[in-house]
Amino acid sequence: MRKTMIILAAVLILGLLTTAVSYAAPPAYGPIYHHVRYGETLSSIGRLYGVNAYAIARANGIWNPNRIYAGQVLLIPAHYPPPHHHRIHIVAYGETLLRIARWYGVSPWAIARANGIWNLNCIYAGQRLVIP
Structure with a gap:
């Protein structure tokens, strides 16, 4: 029983570390590729990278932003900060x-x-x- 709990805890910690690494900060500029996970939407992905969901849809030729699937690879367009005079x-x-x-x-x-x-x-x- 104790051995099972240790293995379960190790798997849980490994899973949490993997999740934390996959959501690390993206590069500041340039295109990024994102592998869609179950339950993600274009809006949630856009918030993650600071990019508008419609910009992601446009960059990937997606006509219906509600139709993405787990495992799909999306190009996240470059996000450039606005000029300071705006x-x-x-x-x-x-x-x-x-x-x-x-x-x-x-x-x-x-x-x-x-x-x-x-x-x-x-x-x-x-x-x-x-x-x-």
């Missing part, structure tokens, strides 16, 4: 891209392009937007 806006609950664009005096499409947003209605509270 402003950052944190989206508040109830704000729209049009309202934010009017506030800063820029086009909503310019904000969408700067943030890799395909649909002007797909922003959420707490999202960080680069204002060009």
Whole structure:
């Protein structure tokens, strides 16, 4: 019984170490390849690498972002930090891209392009937007 517990603990620790290593920080710039695990979504993968889910879909030719599968290898596009002269806006609950664009005096499409947003209605509270 004691031997079984030691083996079980060793396997558990090895599993945790492997998971921690696989989620290590990605390189700062350049393409990255991600092997999809069961239960992951493009949004969760995007959050992991700091890249918009639609940018990942576009880079991999995925038409339906809800259709990815475990074992699939995805190219994570390069994530470049915004230039320092851009402003950052944190989206508040109830704000729209049009309202934010009017506030800063820029086009909503310019904000969408700067943030890799395909649909002007797909922003959420707490999202960080680069204002060009």
